[in-house]
Amino acid sequence: MISYLKTNTFPTISMNQVLIVVGLALFSGIGLSFGIHSLVVGHDHTFGTSREVPWGILISPYVFFACLSTGLCIVSSLGQVFGIETFQPIIPRTVFLALITMATGLMCITLELESPWRVGFYALLSPHQSSNIWWKTTIYSLYLIFMLFNFMSLALTKKKMAKIFAIIALVTVTMGNLNMNSDMELLGARGFWSENYMPLYFLSLSTLTGCAGILLFSWLGKTFNGQTPNIENDMALKATGKLFTVLLLGILYFTGVKIMGGFFPQFTKNPEAMSLLVQGGFALNFWIGEVGLAVLIPLALILATKGKNANILALAGVSCLIGAFVLFYDLVIVGQLIPHYYQYNVVDLPQYYTYSPSLHEIMITTGAIFFFLASFVFGEILFKKIYTS
């Protein structure tokens, strides 16, 4: 990286670009300062979580960004690891996006912890190898390092080195993704998802969000930098669009399975949670977010334009990403809302526990999203040459 910077002049930046970066960074700082405040005063005073619902909205951006990063890594590996030429023009941007999405995800989970300063000591001094959480944090931290080396190798045009790191990162992040499923599954005591299809669902969902991310952020990058049309790049985006369409159909199938579980208890291991999701208090989230925004709208947009319009592909991408965020929110929250002793006829026990994100939680989540956007724009300015080379 140092040699790259030495041999390359610093890119020219317009005043508008500076203002955008500063604005995004400022919003990010404001949001994340709420996280610092929560760490100081304790989450009991600032978070909407409770004894009954210990995990709040902050788990959602963590899962979202981690899955997005996984998807980005998988798509980047199509060109880097598997040598598919069509995908090669989008490798550098995709790798950088994968890097900053994982960094954002890890930042979210750090701010979700009540005592994060103990992680550094006891994750190393007292590791618990049976704990999925321990594996997940370790795997994702290692993945972050591998992706950093991958990007540095790309920047230095050391292709062989980049490929080696890409392979290692791909294996690592796939392990992390499958681990994340096991992590959720273990919490079956709380009506979390332990359906048989979940591991493949997680992996396909991650790749789907990865494709959506590439379609959206390639378009944004192009708009931001005012780049001229590039045939190879457009071909890569069209190929990504095709992969995106296939994955949308796959996710549509899984969504159908969820709907079946929501209406017919015999099709699910978590009938109470699935019913709450599909036809209960979370039905609006499910039908608008998970079904509409995440799958049907992107699918309709792509089919209407036959996947040839980059603007529409970007629009389909943003719709899918918003829907996926809602999906991950539902995934984290709904399972926790089934009361522990619901089958014991307990007096005054609500049918479902309740949870609403607090201002602090919303601000931290927003801050994390702005952090990601600021990093993305920063990358567009600093690595413009790498992206277009």
Add this chain to the structure above:
Amino acid sequence: MKIKDLEKLNDEGVESLSSKERRRFLQFGLSITGVFLGGTILSLTSAPKVQGALSSGNVPMTDFPYSPHYTMVIRQNHCIDCERCLDACRSTNNVPAHGYRTTILERSVPIAQKEQRERIFMPILCNHCNRPACVRVCPTRATYKDTTTGIVLMNPDKCIGCKTCMAACPYNARYFDEGKRAIDKCNFCYDTKLKESGGKITACAAACPANVRIFGDLTDPESAAYKLIHAPEKVVWVLRPETGTLPNVFYMNS
């Protein structure tokens, strides 16, 4: 054999394969990815072992794994909800106002005739499970099973506050203590009343005027708890057995 040689072979087809054979092949292909701990960390299928602590498949136990193996028997029809146990727990273990280690749930259970219901008070606390889901998920071993007594203990210094143990516990037995910046839970008064009494009794059991909570040792035939559990005429049950955690808190009507 090389791919070119393979291509020359005649296709045997899959018609002769039984569906059982096909399923086994698929399952093998999917679960082979579970490289750590037999698929409990990674797997392309929902590995049954992952649900280990939570599945309905009980593990037959022929012996008690701890000595003394502490237990508590709750004679729930004795409970009058006086809450002295809760007060004793708070004062003995310095439990803050925003949390509790034990509480009493009020149940309204239908009885023989329709529209008639019986009121039952059900004390709940940490079940000190033999297969505790909370211990399984803790990333830093902040919560662990005491190798001597089987009590599920907390080391607050190691707790990072991820609250995964709270999410995993099927009994709602844990809370986050803002003072300690760590999870807190019932430890059978391990460092307080149990220590003072030489392993004989907990604060809640000592405070109960109706002998609802009987504390004892499952390996000691002279222990009151042992006698109650092993009385052949008594029906004994545990809470949420479907989670497969093998609790050490037993319930009965006296």
